[in-house]
Amino acid sequence: VSSESSEVRARAEAARNAGRRLAALSGEERAGLLRAMAEAIEAPSVRDRVLAANREDVAAARAEAAQGMLAEALVQRLGLDAAKLAGLAEGLRQLATHDDLVGRITLRRELSEGLVLERVSTPLGVLAVVFESRPEALVQIAGLAVRSGNAAILKGGREAARSNQALADALREALRSCDVDPAAITLLSGREEVQALLAQDDLVDLVVARGSSGFVASVRATTRIPVMSHAAGVCHLYLHESAVPALAAAVAVDGKCTYPAACNSIETLLWDRGAEPAFDACMKALEAAGVELRGCTHSRARHPGMKEATEADWTTEYGALVLSVRRVEGLEEALGHIARHGSRHTEAIVAADNVAAERFLQEVDAASVFWNVSTRFADGYRFGLGAEVGVSTDKLHARGPVGVDGLLSYRWLLRGQGQLTTDYGPQKGRFTHRDLPRP
Amino acid sequence: VSSESSEVRARAEAARNAGRRLAALSGEERAGLLRAMAEAIEAPSVRDRVLAANREDVAAARAEAAQGMLAEALVQRLGLDAAKLAGLAEGLRQLATHDDLVGRITLRRELSEGLVLERVSTPLGVLAVVFESRPEALVQIAGLAVRSGNAAILKGGREAARSNQALADALREALRSCDVDPAAITLLSGREEVQALLAQDDLVDLVVARGSSGFVASVRATTRIPVMSHAAGVCHLYLHESAVPALAAAVAVDGKCTYPAACNSIETLLWDRGAEPAFDACMKALEAAGVELRGCTHSRARHPGMKEATEADWTTEYGALVLSVRRVEGLEEALGHIARHGSRHTEAIVAADNVAAERFLQEVDAASVFWNVSTRFADGYRFGLGAEVGVSTDKLHARGPVGVDGLLSYRWLLRGQGQLTTDYGPQKGRFTHRDLPRP
Numbered sequence: 001v002s003s004e005s006s007e008v009r010a011r012a013e014a015a016r017n018a019g020r021r022l023a024a025l026s027g028e029e030r031a032g033l034l035r036a037m038a039e040a041i042e043a044p045s046v047r048d049r050v051l052a053a054n055r056e057d058v059a060a061a062r063a064e065a066a067q068g069m070l071a072e073a074l075v076q077r078l079g080l081d082a083a084k085l086a087g088l089a090e091g092l093r094q095l096a097t098h099d100d101l102v103g104r105i106t107l108r109r110e111l112s113e114g115l116v117l118e119r120v121s122t123p124l125g126v127l128a129v130v131f132e133s134r135p136e137a138l139v140q141i142a143g144l145a146v147r148s149g150n151a152a153i154l155k156g157g158r159e160a161a162r163s164n165q166a167l168a169d170a171l172r173e174a175l176r177s178c179d180v181d182p183a184a185i186t187l188l189s190g191r192e193e194v195q196a197l198l199a200q201d202d203l204v205d206l207v208v209a210r211g212s213s214g215f216v217a218s219v220r221a222t223t224r225i226p227v228m229s230h231a232a233g234v235c236h237l238y239l240h241e242s243a244v245p246a247l248a249a250a251v252a253v254d255g256k257c258t259y260p261a262a263c264n265s266i267e268t269l270l271w272d273r274g275a276e277p278a279f280d281a282c283m284k285a286l287e288a289a290g291v292e293l294r295g296c297t298h299s300r301a302r303h304p305g306m307k308e309a310t311e312a313d314w315t316t317e318y319g320a321l322v323l324s325v326r327r328v329e330g331l332e333e334a335l336g337h338i339a340r341h342g343s344r345h346t347e348a349i350v351a352a353d354n355v356a357a358e359r360f361l362q363e364v365d366a367a368s369v370f371w372n373v374s375t376r377f378a379d380g381y382r383f384g385l386g387a388e389v390g391v392s393t394d395k396l397h398a399r400g401p402v403g404v405d406g407l408l409s410y411r412w413l414l415r416g417q418g419q420l421t422t423d424y425g426p427q428k429g430r431f432t433h434r435d436l437p438r439p
Numbered sequence: 440v441s442s443e444s445s446e447v448r449a450r451a452e453a454a455r456n457a458g459r460r461l462a463a464l465s466g467e468e469r470a471g472l473l474r475a476m477a478e479a480i481e482a483p484s485v486r487d488r489v490l491a492a493n494r495e496d497v498a499a500a501r502a503e504a505a506q507g508m509l510a511e512a513l514v515q516r517l518g519l520d521a522a523k524l525a526g527l528a529e530g531l532r533q534l535a536t537h538d539d540l541v542g543r544i545t546l547r548r549e550l551s552e553g554l555v556l557e558r559v560s561t562p563l564g565v566l567a568v569v570f571e572s573r574p575e576a577l578v579q580i581a582g583l584a585v586r587s588g589n590a591a592i593l594k595g596g597r598e599a600a601r602s603n604q605a606l607a608d609a610l611r612e613a614l615r616s617c618d619v620d621p622a623a624i625t626l627l628s629g630r631e632e633v634q635a636l637l638a639q640d641d642l643v644d645l646v647v648a649r650g651s652s653g654f655v656a657s658v659r660a661t662t663r664i665p666v667m668s669h670a671a672g673v674c675h676l677y678l679h680e681s682a683v684p685a686l687a688a689a690v691a692v693d694g695k696c697t698y699p700a701a702c703n704s705i706e707t708l709l710w711d712r713g714a715e716p717a718f719d720a721c722m723k724a725l726e727a728a729g730v731e732l733r734g735c736t737h738s739r740a741r742h743p744g745m746k747e748a749t750e751a752d753w754t755t756e757y758g759a760l761v762l763s764v765r766r767v768e769g770l771e772e773a774l775g776h777i778a779r780h781g782s783r784h785t786e787a788i789v790a791a792d793n794v795a796a797e798r799f800l801q802e803v804d805a806a807s808v809f810w811n812v813s814t815r816f817a818d819g820y821r822f823g824l825g826a827e828v829g830v831s832t833d834k835l836h837a838r839g840p841v842g843v844d845g846l847l848s849y850r851w852l853l854r855g856q857g858q859l860t861t862d863y864g865p866q867k868g869r870f871t872h873r874d875l876p877r878p
Contacts, residue, residue, distance in 0.1 A: 024801075083865075109823055115812065117822060124834055125804075205834055226835050247857040254859045361852050365564075373554065373855030382860070383556060383851070384548055384872035395563055395644055395848040396665050397836040409834040412822070413800050416812030418686040420693045421821070426522075433823035 008196035011186055012153060012203040016126050018181035019151030023123045025180075027100025033146050033178050034096035038089040040174035041139065041167065047085055050170065053162035054080040054135065061159045070159065073261055077134050078160055088139045095143045095386040101404050102149040108436040112429060115416040116436070121408045123149035125205040128197050129389060130219065132211055133157030138164050140387035141208075142171050142185050147386065148407035153197060153204070155188040165189075198223035206407075208390045213317070228402065230393040232317050232343040233263030235375040238334045238360070240351035241274030245281035247372060248350045252282040254374035255348065257289045261319045263391060264346050264368075264378040268314060268324045270334045276302065278350065283325075291321045298327035314341045331356055335363055342366060344393050346378040346400075367393055367400035447635035450625055451592060451642040455565050457620035458590030462562045464619075466539025472585050472617050477531035479613035480524055480578065480606065489609065492601035493519040493574065500598045509598065512700055516573050517599055527578045534582045534825040540843050541588040547875040551868060554855040555875070560847045562588035563644040567636050568828060569658065570649040572596030577603050579826035580647075581610050581624050586825065587846035592636060592643070594627040604628075637662035645846075647829045652756070667841065669832040671756050671782040672702030674814040677773045677799070679790035680713030684720035686811060687789045691721040693813035694787065696728045700758045702830060703785050703807075703817040707753060707763045709773045715741065717789065722764075730760045737766035753780045770795055774802055781805060783832050785817040785839075806832055806839035 022030070040046055058078050064070040107119035127150050131137045138156055145152035156164040164187060172182035188194060197204065201224045209219040209229040216229040237255050239248050255266040271279040283303050286293065293299075293306035294313050300306055306325065313324040314337070328334045338347055348370040349360040357371045368378040378401060380388025385403025392398050398406030423429045461469070479485055497517050503509040546558035566589050570576045577595055584591035595603040603626060611621035627633060636643065640663045648658040648668040655668040676694050678687050694705040710718040722742050725732065732738075732745035733752050739745055745764065752763040753776070767773045777786055787809040788799040796810045807817040817840060819827025824842025831837050837845030862868045 087865075111816070111821060111823065115816075226833070244857075250857060250859055254861060258860055357854075361854070366850065368851040368853065370853040371855065373853055373858050374860060376860045377550070377554075377853055377855075377858075378851070382550060382863075382870065384550065384870065394665070399848055400851045409838055411805065412807040412817070412839045414807065414809040414812055414816055415796075415800070416810065416816075418683075418689060419812050419816075420689055421697055421813060421815045422693060424821075426526075431821065431823065 004192055005196040005199065008188070008193050009200055009203070011183070011188075012126065012197060012200045014181070014183035015151040015153050015186050016203050018184035019123065019126050019149070021181060022146065022151060022184050023102065023149035025149070027102065029178075030100060030102070030146055030149065031096040033175065033180060034092045034143060036174040036178050037139075037143065037146070037171050038092035038096075040170045041085055042089045043170075046166075046170045047082060050085065050163065050166040051080060051082070053166040054078070057135075057160055057162045074133055074159065078163070080135060080163060084136065088136055091140060091381075091387055092143045095147050098147065098386055098404070100147075101408060105438045106410065108438045110432050110434045110436055111414075112419065112424070112432050115414070115419050118413045119410050120413055121410050124407055124409050125150060126203060127152045127206050127208060127389070127407065128155075128204045128225070129153070129208040130155045130194060130210065131157070131208075133160045135160045135163040135167060137210070138167050138187075139171070141389050142168075144387055144389050144404055144407060145185070148404045150407050151184045151186070153186045153188060155194050155197075161189065195222070198225065201225045208402075210390050226397075228390055228392050228394065228398065228406070230263055230343075230345055230391045232393070233265070233345045234268070234315060234317050234341060234343040235264060235266045235346045236268045236270055236338050236342060236348070237266045237375065238328075238338070238347070238349045239269070239271040239275040239278045239282065240331065240349055240353060240356050241272040242353035242356065243272075243275050243278035243350040244352055245278045248275075248278035249281040249285040251348070251350055251372065251374045253285050253289055255376055256286060256291055256323055257321065258376055260321050262376065263317075264375050265319075266323065266348075266375055267317055268326065268341070270326050270328050270337055271299075272331075272334070273298075273327060273329055286323060289321070291323050293323055293325055295325040296327055299325040317343075331359060335360070338364055338366075345391070346370065346375040348373065348375050367391070443631055444635040444638065447627070447632050448639055448642070450622070450627075451565065451636060451639045453620070453622035454590040454592050454625050455642050457623035458562065458565055458588070460620060461585065461590060461623050462541065462588035464588070466541065468617075469539060469541070469585055469588065470535040472614065472619060473531045473535035473582060475613040475617050476578075476582065476585070476610050477528040477535070479609045481528045482609075485605075485609045486521060486524055489524065489602065489605040490519060490521070492605040493517070496599055496601045513572055513598065517602070519574060519602060523575065527575055530579060530820075530826055531582045534586050537586065537825055537843070539586070540847060544877045545849065547877045549871050549873045549875055550853075551858065551863070551871050554853070554858050557852045558849050559852055560849050563846055563848050564589060565643045566591045566645050566647060566828070566846065567594075567643045567664070568592070568647040568649070569594045569633060570596070570647075572598045574599045574602035574606060576649070577606050577626075578610070580828050581607075583826055583828050583843055583846060584624070587843045589846050590623045590625070592625045592627060594633050594636075600628065634661070637664065640664045647841075649829050667829055667831050667833065667837065667845070669702055669782075669784055669830045671832070672704070672784045673707070673754060673756050673780060673782040674703060674705045674785045675707045675709055675777050675781060675787070676705045676814065677767075677777070677786070677788045678708070678710040678714040678717045678721065679770065679788055679792060679795050679799075680711040681792035681795065682711075682714050682717035682789040683791055684717045687717035688720040688724040690787070690789055690811065690813045692724050692728055694815055695725060695730055695762055696760065697815055699760050701815065702756075703814050704758075705762065705787075705814055706756055707765065707780070709765050709767050709776055710738070711770075711773070712737075712766060712768055725762060728760070730762050732762055732764055734764040735766055738764040756782075770798060774799070777803055777805075784830070785809065785814040787812065787814050806830070
C-alpha cells in the first residue's frame with residue numbers, strides 16, 4: 001500500500017502541475033484542446049481500437065451476467081458504437097463553442113479612489129471523479145475538466161476498464177499533440193488507487209462521487225476532501241386535481257420508464273383526491289409499460305391490482321420499474337410528503353392551475369422543481385450545461401446537475417496605491433463601494 | 440444531555456420554521472426588518488441595558504485578566520459604547536439599502552419551445568454561527584442572516600454572554616414588532632448546547648466556525664453539517680525589488696500592527712535581494728512599532744538585532760506583534776515560499792513594477808491577493824459586502840470574506856407543457872438552449 005500510495009501521490013502531483021498549466025491557457029486554447037479531443041476519438045484508428053476494447057468489456061460483462069454476477073442492465077449501458085462515439089465528439093465540439101468561464105471578472109468595485117477590487121473566477125485545481133460503468137462519462141467529464149481549466153483524475157467502473165483505457169489514451173494523445181501535459185487527464189485503475197487518492201487532501205480539491213448511496217457514504221467517510229454527490233434520488237411526481245390526464249400519463253411514463261436506474265427517475269406518484277381521471281390515465285399507461293405498482297389504501301381501492309405499499313416504500317429508490325403510489329388531500333399534504341420523504345433531488349407537479357403550480361415551484365426545497373415536465377429533464381446536457389460532471393443534492397457550492405460553473409472557484413484581487421486601513425473611519429476617509437462596469 | 444439535546448432540537452426546528460417565513464418575505468420587508476433592528480439597538484432604554492450588561496462582562500473579564508486567566512487583548516475587544524452601537528445600527532441600515540439577492544433569477548434559458556429553465560437564488564435555511572468574543576459580531580451576523588433570508592442560531596464567546604444576550608433580546612424584540620417569529624435569531628448559551636446543535640444535520644444547513652484553528656478543527660471533526668471557516672491565516676507581504684520604500688513600510692505596519700490577532704494580519708515578510716531600501720524602511724518602521732522580528736541568515740546579516748527564525752516560524756500564525764522575515768531571490772522564490780507555507784487566506788505584494796505585480800496576482804492561489812495594499816483590507820465590510828459572517832479559506836462555495844452571497848444557494852425551476860425527454864435526439868427534436876433576458 002505504501003508504494004502504491006506514493007505512486008498515486010506522484011500522479012496527483014503531476015496532475016496538479018498539468019492543471020496549473022491548463023488553467024493558464026487562454027479560453028481559445030482550451031477550446032482548441034476540446035476540438036483536438038473530439039477529432040481524436042473520431043479518428044478511424046482510434047475508433048477501431050476503442051470499439052474493440054469495448055467489445056472485450058461487453059463480452060466479459062455478458063459472461064458475468066450469464067452467471068448472475070452482474071445485472072443485465074449494466075451490460076447494456078456498457079456498449080459503445082460508432083454513433084455514440086460521434087455523439088461524444090459532437091458534445092466536445094459543442095463544449096468548445098461555450099463561453100470560457102475561467103478568469104471571468106464577476107464583480108468589479110471601487111473601494112475608494114484608486115483602490116479597485118475584482119472577483120475573478122478560477123479553476124478549482126484537481127478533480128477526482130469516481131464514476132459508474134458508462135464509458136461515455138469519461139469523455140464528458142474530461143471535456144468539462146478541460147473547459148473549466150481543471151485537471152481530472154478519473155476512475156471508472158471495473159466493467160468498462162478496457163473501454164475507459166482506450167478512450168483515456170486517445171484523449172491524452174490529443175493533449176500531447178497540443179503540447180499540454182497528458183497528466184491533466186489521469187486514469188486510475190483499482191480501488192486501492194482510489195483509496196490512496198482520497199488521502200491526498202493537499203493535492204485534490206474536489207471529489208465527485210457518482211454511484212450508489214452506499215458508495216457515496218463510504219467515500220464521504222474516508223476523505224477530508226470536499227465531496228460532491230447526490231445522496232439519493234427519491235423523486236416524486238404530484239398530480240394536482242387540475243392535472244390534464246393525457247399529459248399526466250405521458251409525463252409519468254417519461255419519468256419512470258425511460259431510464260429507471262437513473263437518479264432523476266420518479267419513485268413515488270402522489271395524486272390528489274379530485275385527480276382521479278389523471279390518476280386513472282397514469283395507472284393505465286404505467287401498467288402497459290410493465291411498471292410494478294405499490295399503493296396506499298385509497299390507491300388500491302381504485303386500482304385493485306396493485307400491491308400494498310409499506311412505510312419503507314416512501315423512502316425507497318427502486319432504480320427499477322417499480323413505483324409507489326399515494327393519494328393526498330391536496331397541495332399542502334403533497335408538499336408535506338415531499339418534505340418528509342424526498343431527497344431534495346428533483347420534484348415535479350402536473351397541473352393546469354397556475355397558482356397551485358407556482359406555489360409548488362416556490363415552496364419545494366429541492367435542487368430541481370418542475371411543472372408539467374418529467375423529472376428526467378434534470379440533466380446537465382438537457383439544461384444546456386454541455387454535459388454534467390455529476391448531480392449534487394447538497395445546497396452549498398453547486399446544486400443539481402453540475403457543469404463548468406460548479407468546477408470553478410474565485411479569488412479576490414485588490415489593486416491599490418498604498419492606501420492604509422487606518423485611513424478610513426469616522427472623521428476620516430470613507431469607502432465609496434461603487435460597482436464599476438466589468439470588461 | 441438527552442433533555443438538553445431535545446431542547447436544542449426543538450429550538451432548531453423553531454428556527455427552521457421562522458427561517459422559512461423570513462425567506463418568504465419580500466426584499467423590502469426584509470429591509471424593513473433591518474431598519475427595525477437598527478432602531479431597536481439605538482433606542483435609549485435598550486442602549487442603556489446593553490451597555491450595563493457590557494460593563495458587567497468587561498468587569499468580570501478584567502477580574503479574570505488580573506488573575507492571568509484571560510488575555511488583556513480579549514478584554515479590550517469586549518468593550519461597547521454608544522458610538523459602537525450607533526455604528527452597528529448604521530451598518531444594519533446600510534445593509535437595508537443593499538439589493539435583495541433572494542429569489543434573484545441568475546439564469547433564464549429556453550431549452551426548447553415552451554420549455555423554460557430558471558436558476559433562482561434561495562436562502563440556505565438555518566445557519567449555526569459560533570463566534571469569538573466581540574459582541575459586535577452578533578449584530579453583524581444577525582443582519583446578514585436577515586438580509587439573506589436565513590435563520591441564525593448564534594453562540595458567542597463566554598466572556599460576552601451578558602452583552603450578547605442583551606443585544607439578541609433587542610433584535611428579537613424588533614423581529615416580533617414586525618410580526619416575524621423571533622426564533623429566526625436564536626442565541627445559545629453553553630458549549631453543551633453547541634454540541635447538541637452540531638448533531639442536527641437535518642435541521643442546520645451551514646455551520647460558520649470562527650475561532651482558533653484548533654476550535655475549527657474540533658467543530659469539523661464532530662459534525663456532518665458543512666462547515667465554513669478559515670483554517671489559519673498565515674499571510675505574507677512580499678517586497679519586490681521595485682518596491683517603493685515608504686509605501687512598503689506603511690503597508691507592512693498596517694498589515695502587522697493594526698490588529699495583530701486578526702487572521703488577515705501578516706505573519707511573514709519576504710523581501711527580494713535588490714529590495715534592500717524597502718526592507719530597511721520596513722525594519723525601521725516595524726521596530727519602532729514594537730514588533731519582534733525573527734529573520735533568516737540574510738535578513739539578520741543586514742539587521743543584526745533580530746532573532747533567528749526556525750523552520751516552524753514560516754508556518755506560525757503568531758496573532759501577536761511578531762513577524763518572521765526572509766530574503767528571497769526574486770518573484771519565483773517568493774511564489775514558491777507562499778505556495779509551500781501560506782494558508783491560502785490573503786497574500787500581498789509591494790511593487791512598482793506592473794508586470795511582476797500582475798504575475799503575482801495571477802499566480803498566487805489564495806482567497807485574496809493584493810497589490811500595494813495591506814492584507815488587512817481582506818474584510819467583508821471593507822470589500823463592501825455590508826459585513827462578514829466569516830472568512831473562508833476553502834475553495835468551494837464561498838471564498839474569502841463571506842457576505843450575503845455566501846449564505847445563498849439556488850434551485851433550478853423548469854416550466855413546461857408536457858414535453859418528453861424522448862422527444863429529443865438524433866432525427867428528433869433539438870434543444871434550442873437559448874439564454875433569455877432576465878427580469
